[in-house]
Amino acid sequence: MNKILGHEHVRTAFGLALQGERLHHAWLLYGVKGIGKASLAEQLAALFLCESPDMQNRQACGQCHSCAMFHAGSHPDVSKVERLYDSKKKKFNRDINIAQTREALDFLALSGLKSKRRVLMVDGADLMNNQAANALLKGLEEPTEGSLLLIVCHDLMRLPATIRSRCMMQACSPLNKADMTQVLAQQGLDEQLVPLTTDLGQGSPGRVASLLDGQHAQALRAWQDMLTDLQHSDIGLMRKWLDKHVKDIPHDLIANMVLSAVQSDLQEAQSWQKSSTVYDALVSVASWPKEVVRHTLRPAPALLAYILQLRSALKIRV
């Protein structure tokens, strides 16, 4: 199993509370998307259930019967609530519904009766609809002995205040540069893409997860090559590239690569007036993802127009 990096303060707080037998029954882990909050929740759950935990490093042993079942995904005292995939509609449900929350709370209520300890994880808690959130609140108000609720969300304000106030709140930060680099390497990212990806990811490995796909990585390297000298790059090739990849590579990555490619040009601009022309063009590229939302079927021409605008702005500047 890969080492989980970052979020040291959360693991310390949890470990100390567990060791001191004063663990709060509900923890709320929040922070931006893609930084490993759900993995952190799993790590805490495994630690909580482990039969011989390493309290110094605040880690589950990984060897005991409980750990073996946990990693096999068959631990009888672990349950998880998340948005369900509708195989008929071929997409995820819009929200987490009350039936899911109720069922999970029934499971958690058997802690102390059927088993000594039980854990319920709620991933993407900000996707609970009102009824589901109200049902969860009931579980927070009447915890059973040995029950632990681990709630994960990124949009904290979408959770009712009544839920927030009953939880041990833990802010999770984006990873620092060293951890980010290490996580990407662990995940097997194309070495040549690591520096660029570390910048683009802004501390969130999840943001750049699509680059782990070998074909995507290769495509993005080609995109990067076209951007190194944007003024002289072949617009025909760029159009071809966009037509081919715009549907499977996240738009913000494509646009952000354009932005980072011309950033140094912008910094070197000698006068405010000249740099502001480039800056305005950059803003157009940055606003592209919004355009995509509105015109999902023809995104590539929109970005291409912005890139052309940016190229001419760069020419004016030079």
Ligand SMILES: [Zn+2]
């Ligand atoms: Zn163990």
